[in-house]
Amino acid sequence: MRWFIVTDRFNEIYHLYNNDVYRLVFSYLLSKPDTEDVMQRVFIKLYNNKKILSLTNEQIKKWLFKVSMNEAKDILKSPWRKLMTKLTDNDNSIVVQDDSLISALNNIKPIYRIPLYLYYYEGYSIKEIAIQMHKSESSIKMRLARGKEDLKKEMEGVK
């Protein structure tokens, strides 16, 4: 692909999916600065990858989600983040009118968050989530069931 075509295509994809990537990553990390860091990394990878840019929009979205999940997991493992989270108050949360869901997500295991987000917000089927996350369908089913249960308990607690 020629340079200007790559740039145009990148701009198109960025404007189409930046909010989707943002929401997915935020649902896992629940921190604005970390989410923005991951977004940068993911879109730099996209900018670097001309082959991906030549795929269909839907295929690119799947690729973006896959890379976002991996990058978000790496951020969560970072020792500096862990240390800072422990030593300082976590005041990075996003402001929404009703933050009960965010608070509840914050109190459940991180491994449940992405399946829940993909299932309830993006409307993915269990099979699609399993493919996206490289897991078996039964494992996704289990995560969804346990995640939903924990989430409900947390939200009832919030009320």
Next chain:
Amino acid sequence: MKNLNSKFTKTFNEMHLSSEKEDYLKEKIISGYRMKQKRKKVFVSVIIVFGILLIGTGITSAKDLRVNLDKLIMKVKVNQEGEPINQILVRYDGGKKINNDANLSEPKCETGIDSILNKPINEECLSMYSYDELESELNIKLLKSDLFKKNRFILQDLKREDGKITSLKLRMENVLTPDSVDKVNGSWINMRIFINTKKVNLDDDKVDYTVEDSANTFIKYYVKNLDSFAAGDKTGRIRIVYLVYDDVLYNFFILPSGKARDNPDEEVMRILDSLHF
């Protein structure tokens, strides 16, 4: 199910990037891409076996680090299956005595950081202070390096209780490049300083960071000038180094460039050895 569906939809529909933030992130992405391309053109990467170089730099692997260092502790434990696992405890128990009434401005609003030029995107949000200003206001000494071409820190976070400062977080980005030069000269090094005035009781069994079977992942650096140890975590050629000195936590993100690409740990030592009050 319906309830959760609508809850997710309502909450996440409210989340979106402002057009200003969208443009800012795009600019950062494109500048990050250009930098990567430039590095590819300029440098030919040569891989040298670490073992040989480690002898010269006096670096030992985590396997040898079965001793408790002063504050940064690395040790080998055994997991539930009885297999040895290496653990790094990046520990900082605070207790730094400072002038708690220092006249420093708290962050006023949220903004991104231009990590090339070392300044807040919205300069009205975060204040910047030089070493001299910080040292005289806080009445402390901070480690500095003659290699650094920058002198001003961004005060990223400051907490007070009853008007008295209890903690602050400072960062200085791209320290080897002079102010107002819009690129990265040499290695990309970011420095962060965290000061906690309260003494924190650290639980011995609490591990901040654990990686299994990673003899080469953690590195101990001995800083002769400071007669102190620093601990490093390595990912590829990136080094994230922690040093607690005089009750202050220092953190360096080091992405070696040029000749240093071949031996990132020499680059780490070059920086650590240059630190002084």
